Amino acid sequence: MKRLIVLRRISQGAFLFLFIYILWSTTYPLRGALPPKVIFQADPLIMIFTSISERVILPGLIFILPFLLLTLIVGRFFCGWVCPLGTIIDGVGALSKVRKRHALLGDRANAKVRKFKYLVILVIATGSLLGVQLAWIFDPLVIAARFVSLNLIPAVTLAINRLFVFAIKNFDLYGGFYDFYRNLKGSLLGVKIYYFSNAALILLFFICIILSAVFVSRAWCRVACPLGAIYAFLSRFSLLSRVVYTCVRCRKCKSDCRMGAMNDDTDYVKSECILCMDCIYDCPQHTSRFVISPVSKKAIAQREEVPGSGITRREFLLLSASAFFLSFFKLERNLEYDASKGLLKSLLIRPPGAQDEARLMDRCIRCGNCMKVCPTNVLQPSAFGQGLEGLWTPHLSFEIGYCEYNCTLCTQVCPTGAISGLPVSVKQNTKLGVAEVDRKKCIAWADDKECIVCQEHCPVPEKAIKLIEDVVGDKRVYRPVVDKYLCIGCGICQNKCPVRPERAIQVLPLAALPDSR
């Protein structure tokens, strides 16, 4: 009975379930047991480096403490027992037929590649000191959450919906089964099937990361994960260590270790150990144990002294310098911003309460919470429309949805305050853009027909779309015009406009307006 391994698997499964549950319930009316922010508030990488780069103390920073403290006691438990991406990677690794799972990496190569993650975190740290937040790119929780919210959940709900529809239509199950489906739709499944543009890019990024485990087990965690690097660094000083009492040099533990953490049979790289507990049961002598033993500084130093591991002074300096230079493009932009040459404005329409463009790109960790929670699916991940820096930041696409007048959900779920919380009354007066009628396309202007669907839907109590009455022949025609002061740019007019393929009324970003400069 491999009790500890069973325990670990239960823990992994439970945390993966919790992770998906939290994201699944990130939807109107937001009554999940845990707020979706909490995932990232327990993530030291995001919390610490976003706080530094943005020069703020993010609310919820305190939640990282239990994780850091527990790591100081037992070691890198997060990677092996909690991390949802780690769990998925373990799952993919189990599919692999390569039995000796670090066969592709020799000892020396293995020791070399695993220090790469420290370089990653060094770049992130240098960036954050200079005011650039790069933590989001490689953060495992962000990568997993974005995949779950924008790929997995839409795909699963689509599949379930289609199955039900197929069954109901083809087997004529319009009775109780249909009622069951309707109840499911109103509660668990969600009324809408979400669509996210460029979601394939997100999927591709995710697949590249998890597929690395097919070739080398836990390759991502060993080599690149910056959150893993934080925990790895802390776990050097942890109290729990592995001890082998009588070793017969069979090397079974070494060849089976998923992290490639074994130096030889009795010694291991403590910072690489994720406490998966495999080696305890692999040992034919049954003498491999984890025990609490305070170790001296000397022992720590000895243990980490493997040729090729650790960062040399030269590497450190070289890297700091390059990270420093890398940040110059950003600095330049900030200077332009500070010198009040005018705010850098976005040509994309950003959600209500979003920071101004330059700050949004730094604050946003691309976790996808805002897009997942949006009831109308209007929030979409940007591709490269705003340059590489703008990748996967949220923007509004009114062809798909519109900003619901009384809704402030996206402002409630942002873990870093890239979209700051707004009360409903403030949000209702937040201008996202301004609508403009294209009189060549509008059927009321161009064809003198009845329509004004835009005016009908306008949620502003005084109506930001006014009607001009005109008589053509014997018919009275109403034509829409936009009151630019009242219009809040919610985009429901564009979304509901019946004209195809391009809508006759479109919301333009504020930056595109001539008088806003």
Added chain:
Amino acid sequence: MFKYLMTNRKITRRQFLKSLGGALLFLTSARFLEGLSLAKAEGFNGRQKSDIKGLHDLVVSEGENSYLNVVEAVKAMGGMERFVKKGDVVVVKPNMAWDRTPEQAANTDPDVVASVVEMCYKAGAKRVNVFDNPCNDEKRVYESSGISKAAKAKGAYVYFTDSWNVVEAHFPYKSKIENWPVFRDALTCDKFINVPVLKDHGLTRLTLSMKNLMGVCSGNRGNIHVDIGEKLVDLTDFIKPDLTIIDATRVLIKHGPVGGNLADVKQMNKVIVATDPTLADTYASTLVGIEPSSVPYIKEAIARGFGNSDLSKASIKHIKA
């Protein structure tokens, strides 16, 4: 196969063809299943109206309590038992289109809907369905309008519409909404009770019972606005509501149909009950002082002789609840 590809570096011609065939089969079957699940909607030639007349052509009830208003008005009409028979499946179609509270008067008063639902069940209805195809987010609308909660408390089935569960409307005459997708549930029911709210509307001047029927339509509904008069009369003829109960408890007199300003809401405390939708709409428009013929669909109904639009020829009963 995956494991094989991962461990062996070579691939034979047979394996190549097999995996190619497998992939093609998978992709085409996905298309095939997609087609099955979204099969074309069947045609439908319109509901049969039960043609039960009330004791009067139209009853107007006035009183503080909208719930009692409906009860008294329907009682004066001859009671719900007259319209709903034992074992009937009834659709109660409120105006539940906007993310607004009952006080803002953009949706039907929840008490009015609850009262209708309760009376249907008392009359022996097997099942009462309540739904709408809202303009705002469905979940928000159902909750903030208060209708979902009120109707569910009386035992109604309140659910969201499915855009795949539709039939195509066919007309015996040439119609501009031929083949329009209409929700099947609105047509397969035994009785259809239309429960609109009286309010201002930009294009049609007033939202009334015929305009409320747009809520049983799917598709790109904005297009119904072109020649709205003809299309709504056709639609009313297609649905043939058995009973029309217009809620004029709180009336949005400006900035409709969404509103939002409480200053635009006028407390009228009235409920109108009629079997003829044209008559109900005509009477309701006079309540707020709007010439019936200036409402496009009433104008069209008059021109076509659809229903009775002459108030002087109708027996109208006023009661106080």
